[in-house]
Amino acid sequence: MLHRLPLGQAIRSHSLQIGVLASMARPLRPQMARMFHFSSPAGNIDIESVNPIKHELKANQIVKVRTQNSWFADKPLDEKFRKGHSPLYESPGMQMVATAKRVTLGFGLAGLYFSKLMLDTGLFALPASTTLAVVSIIPFPLVIYLFSPYVSRIYRLYDDTKPQTLENLAQNETLVMEKINWSGRKAFNELVLVKDLQITGPSTWYNWPNWKALDPETGKPRYYYVTDHVGGLRMDRIWGIAERQSGVDNGRSF
Incomplete structure (x- = not known):
């Protein structure tokens, strides 16, 4: 069932539609045109720079x-x-694999470094620093093994x-x-x-x-x-x- 709008609301709605269509028909200012300008990806994006392994x-x-x-x-x-x-x-998952290897390697090296600092300060016992070193280095060989194929x-x-x-x-x-x-x-x-x-x-x-x-x-x-x-x-x-x-x-x- 169709409902008829009041006269004032119909006029306002019609005016709004005309205004939107008119704004779409008007050319954009140069500043706005640059904001919405999308060039061809093949022309400006180097595919090799996107991939992690060139x-x-x-x-x-x-x-x-x-x-x-x-x-x-x-x-x-x-x-x-x-x-x-x-x-x-x-x-398609090449970037994910490369990132996983880099992150786990960096996490392991950081863990070894902080475990050494814990020993040098003398505020932590040897088991605490050893646990930190082991926990931080374990993900790296696991990632290497799982992603080897x-x-x-x-x-x-x-x-x-x-x-x-x-x-x-x-x-x-x-x-x-x-x-x-x-x-x-x-x-x-x-x-x-x-x-x-x-x-x-x-x-x-x-x-x-x-x-x-x-x-x-x-x-x-x-x-x-x-x-x-x-x-x-x-x-x-x-x-x-x-x-x-x-x-x-x-x-x-x-």
């Missing part, structure tokens, strides 16, 4: 990888190999001595798995052959990683966590290959 791909950059035997040392590959100019996959970016490895044909790209297809290091400020690479890639079972690492592959040098399994439904068709193809090699059918077939 990657600069140069023309003749040598790819360095880390194996299970190299620990903290990176092994350079032959100069004929290079990473793709753009990643196939970029993790986390993959920040995935690249395809190319051989510049071969023509970039479909046959050459599919033969011994190799991925460069980029991970964030212990400090949360740098990244390192690991090589994975697509033919060795599999989906992990439900009893591996408390269901945290979802990919498994063999180390090219040692032959031992390595575990990775890659967010599904990120990377478009190119990553769907890799997921489909890994699922097919694991006996899993999720409807992805390439």
Whole structure:
């Protein structure tokens, strides 16, 4: 049922609508225009500055990888190999992982420093300072252990001595798995052959990683966590290959 407004209220309402429409039609003053001016993000925002781990791909950059035997040392590959100019996959939680490693590292160092000050002052007993040191340092190794399989970016490895044909790209297809290091400020690479890639079972690492592959040098399994439904068709193809090699059918077939 429609209700008719009083004449005075209707006139005021109509005048208010006309005033709003007129103000919208008038051009904004230069000061107001600058306040509401939004430029294109791609033109003014450097995507690399937003990401916590930067990657600069140069023309003749040598790819360095880390194996299970190299620990903290990176092994350079032959100069004929290079990473793709753009990643196939970029993790949406990369900033969170890098921040967690930085914060827990800083918290642990601060706790050790304050525990030393407690001993130097002589006002606190040894058990109190030891407890502070242990409690502050424990989160860091836990974060390192839990986030060790986390993959920040995935690249395809190319051989510049071969023509970039479909046959050459599919033969011994190799991925460069980029991970964030212990400090949360740098990244390192690991090589994975697509033919060795599999989906992990439900009893591996408390269901945290979802990919498994063999180390090219040692032959031992390595575990990775890659967010599904990120990377478009190119990553769907890799997921489909890994699922097919694991006996899993999720409807992805390439």
